[in-house]
Amino acid sequence: xxSIFFILFYPLVIFGPIIxxxxxxxxxxxxxxxxxxxxxxxxxxxxxxxxVSNLKNPFPETTIQxxxxxxxxxxxxxxxxxxxxxxxxSIFGGKLGTYERVMHLGRMEVMQRLREEAIRxxxxxxxNVRLDTATVKSNQNGKNKSSAFEIFAYGTGIKKNQ
Amino acid sequence: xxxxxNQGDSNQTQSTVVAQQVGVMLSNVETIPGxxxxxxxxxxxxSTVRAKNIGKDFLAGLKNIVGGELTGYTELLQESRNEAMxxxxxxxxxxxxxxxxxxxxxxxxxxxxxxxxxxxxxxxxVQ
Numbered sequence: 001x002x003s004i005f006f007i008l009f010y011p012l013v014i015f016g017p018i019i020x021x022x023x024x025x026x027x028x029x030x031x032x033x034x035x036x037x038x039x040x041x042x043x044x045x046x047x048x049x050x051x052v053s054n055l056k057n058p059f060p061e062t063t064i065q066x067x068x069x070x071x072x073x074x075x076x077x078x079x080x081x082x083x084x085x086x087x088x089x090s091i092f093g094g095k096l097g098t099y100e101r102v103m104h105l106g107r108m109e110v111m112q113r114l115r116e117e118a119i120r121x122x123x124x125x126x127x128n129v130r131l132d133t134a135t136v137k138s139n140q141n142g143k144n145k146s147s148a149f150e151i152f153a154y155g156t157g158i159k160k161n162q
Numbered sequence: 163x164x165x166x167x168n169q170g171d172s173n174q175t176q177s178t179v180v181a182q183q184v185g186v187m188l189s190n191v192e193t194i195p196g197x198x199x200x201x202x203x204x205x206x207x208x209s210t211v212r213a214k215n216i217g218k219d220f221l222a223g224l225k226n227i228v229g230g231e232l233t234g235y236t237e238l239l240q241e242s243r244n245e246a247m248x249x250x251x252x253x254x255x256x257x258x259x260x261x262x263x264x265x266x267x268x269x270x271x272x273x274x275x276x277x278x279x280x281x282x283x284x285x286x287x288v289q
Binding site for chain 1: 187188189190191192194195196222225226227228229230231232235236239240243265266267268269270271277
């Protein structure tokens with residue numbers, strides 16, 4: 001009786017959290033990515049062009065009325081499953097697809113936040129946009145079961161002379 | 163300067179509110195677009211070191227099960243960056259400037275669970 005218990009439930013206790021993290025994490029992150037993509041597409045269709053650029057001057061040269069700093073950030077972490085899969089994959093090297101997905105989600109989201117923040121503050125365009133990535137907390141030898149990095153975007157919002 | 167609308171009271175708009183209260187203009191290009199620089203006053207910096215509290219750390223650890231945004235950290239870093247910017251603006255004011263141009267930000271993890279947020283730029287007088 002006891003051996004059956006161990007055979008059935010021991011793997012579940014060991015692998016249960018990681019399987020849960022795989023299923024729930026994929027669902028959650030795909031939903032977030034889809035929402036970020038939808039918001040970006042809606043925004044771009046509505047404004048007919050992208051309002052952010054990393055040029056020093058707005059491209060069709062215009063006279064500028066006022067300006068101010070616009071900043072947006074997100075701190076984002078990979079799921080347990082993504083950390084484990086990335087850890088195993090990094091033994092062999094090559095492309096770490098799970099981490100790529102997290103970074104992509106973070107970049108999409110932070111760029112969209114920058115656009116929304118600029119519109120809310122009343123700017124027409126954002127020039128000289130810089131993106132910055134920093135590790136907030138790292139997963140050291142699997143000791144620390146969490147990991148986070150921050151993606152940060154800033155630029156100068158401008159208001160054109162009409 | 164025409165005040166941009168800052169009705170939202172979320173953290174995202176706090177930096178603008180601080181800047182307007184102190185009366186210092188910021189930009190990350192070499193000039194303040196639409197103004198003329200008349201005097202340069204040198205580099206001004208502002209920094210802050212912040213640690214997460216245990217509660218937030220624990221919640222972020224739980225959030226790591228599914229991954230995605232860690233809202234506690236996002237807010238904390240936003241607040242800290244606003245404070246660093248505030249200190250930079252204070253230094254600019256004490257030198258007699260009214261704007262900071264070419265603002266840059268840097269982040270580094272100085273100790274386990276603590277991050278330093280650093281903002282620097284050139285203080286100038288504009289007209």
